[in-house]
Amino acid sequence: MKSLVTVFGAAAITLASANAALSARTDLVIGVVLEPPHLDPTAGAAGAIDEILYANVFEGLTRIGPNGEVLPGLAESWEVSEDGKVYTFKLRAGVKFHDGTTFDAEDVKFSLDRARAEDSVNAQKVLFSAIDTVEVVDPLTVKVTLKRPQGSFLYNMGWGDAVIVAPESAETNKEKPVGTGPFRFDRWARGASVTLVRNPDYWGEPAALEKAEFRFVPDAAAAVPALLSGDVQAFPNFPASDALEQIKADPRFAVVIGSTEGETILAMNNAKAPFDNLKVRQAISHAIDREEIILGASNGLGQPIGSHFSPANEAYEDLTGLYPHDAEKAKQLLAEAGLADGFSATIKLPPTTYARVGGEIVTSQLAEVDIKLEIIPMEWAQWLEQVFTNKDFDLTIISHTEPNDIDIYGRDGYYFGYNNPEFKTVMAELDATVDPEKRNELYRKAQRIIAEDAVNAFLFQLPKVGVWDAKLVGMWENSPIQANDLTKVRWTD
Known part of the structure; x- marks a missing residue:
């Protein structure tokens, strides 16, 4: 009997130790779609940089x-x-x-x-x-x-x-970032992942995680098996939306649908013919079927927008009815612009799922009004160089995830080449205004100006589809800024 008690006692101790080990897990692998071009948030426009480094490093x-x-x-x-x-x-x-x-x-x-x-x-x-x-x-x-x-x-x-x-360390942050945050940079395995480790000398509350690996999973088809196998425990922005129902039915995972600051647009090169013609831009805005694009590119989860502004903002004005889907109206406007037979152009697409799928749908829709597009798929670094920096493009699809960034339409030399003195005046007044009600009024005026000018075809607000292990807490539901802040993330029993 004494031997049995000893055996059972030893087993209980072993089980308790195992449970303690499980509850004490402090590592996390996070799946992200894009690899950043470098690791310095102060020297690049790619949101993928902030997704790893902001608030963490x-x-x-x-x-x-x-x-x-x-x-x-x-x-x-x-x-x-x-x-x-x-x-x-x-x-x-x-x-x-x-x-x-x-x-x-x-x-x-x-x-x-x-x-x-x-x-x-x-x-x-x-x-x-x-x-x-x-x-x-x-x-x-x-x-x-x-x-x-x-x-x-x-x-x-x-x-x-x-x-x-x-x-x-400022000049070497692109390769070896040095900050003050709760995590330190450990290593960057090019093409695979960036790993951060807990900063033992952090000034604030220490992070619960000892190690966080941001693994690049650009292929939506690879996201599901990575999640189901446990190789990746969290996708703050899950790329495989078609598999959501399967994931929702699995009690091992939490599926959280939130909002982002990502205005998804069909951007046009306003400085280049024929997109410098308002009637052409209006024709394109009428030719697209926003609902079809939302269904295909965001699994129906995107929220329609009619200007470059988040529906979650109190100053939002719904302008989606300004250019309803109307192929005949689009053809009429093209004829008025001297392009009754249509024209040919290119659409350069970054590697995100919403852009690649959305680009195929847009190409089909514009073909109905005799605008023939050649699809040019690009890696992220190529897109940043050719489209964003060199402005070498006709059309592109991109989600602008910076918060409250309608001011980009007033920036000289910005990639879509828009220049409207009236808009710049509104932005200057907004910049100098502190009163919230007056600021909201100016925001609404700015939204109307760029919508009426059809600067771009405004598609939808990018949803935040978060999928992670149900035992994880502290992940952000929404993305008010392009970040995956891990300071409060921890494992529960």
Whole structure:
């Protein structure tokens, strides 16, 4: 009997140990569709960079929370002058970069001055355009003086493009990123994954995960077996939407449908004939069947949009009825533009599922009005170089996931070549306006201008289809910013 008790006791201890080991899991493999071109959020437009590095490795003065709110970051507090032009930031004490160098006010001045410099390569340089001076008051105090009041300044400082970097490591962040966040960069296996490990010297609450591997799964067909086999435990943006019903029926997984800031558009090169003709752009807007595209490219989960603005924003105006699907109207407009027989063009598509599938549907729809498209599939780096940087394109499909980014339509030299002085005036007024109601009014006016100008064909708001192990908690339901913030993610029993 004593032997049996001993055996059962030993078995119980073994089982308890096994359970403890299971409940103590601290590693996570996250599936992401795109591999970033490099790992420096301050030097590239690719959202894939922020999806891995934002809030995990790099931090800014402020940060954007899961509901789109502005939260303290490396600045624990701030004061704003009565005229709205001077921001005095009180920085956190005891913060170190991952290479052991000390974070202080000099790093903030370096980062902001670098981002707004004449030779800056920051993809969102406009975020810093209102800054006049950055002064170091003392090691933990920075004073930023603006040229004019800017209602979105604190929000802008929470973007991935505004993270704080150190002069000692800034030039090598593309390959070996060094930040202040709860995770340190471990390694980048090109074509396969980026691995982060917990930062033991983090200034704030330590991350529950000891290791997080962001694995690149560009093929939607590979996402399902990777998930079902347990090779990948979480897809913040699940690419295989056709398999959702199968996944939903499996109790091992949580399926969470949320919203993003991703306005998905059929972008047109407004600076190139025939897309420089309003009637041609209006014809294309009438020729597309938005509902068919949403059904095919987002499994019916995308929300229709009629301008470049998120339906989740309180300033959203529904303009989807401005250009209803009408093939005959499209043909009439093409005839008025001198193109009664139609024309030929190319459509360059990045590797995302929504773009590739959406591009096929758009090509079929435009063929009905005698616009013949040649589909040119591209890898992400190719798209960034040819379309975004060199503006060498006719049409493309892309989802702009930056938050509240309608201002891109007022930027000189932006890739779709739109130039409207009236729109720029509205943006300038918005930038200087603090009152929320007035800002919303200006946002609505801006939406109407670009919709009436048919700058692009506005398709749908990209849904966030999150699929992960049901034992994971802390994953973001929505994506108010292009990020996979792992600071609160942990495994439960």
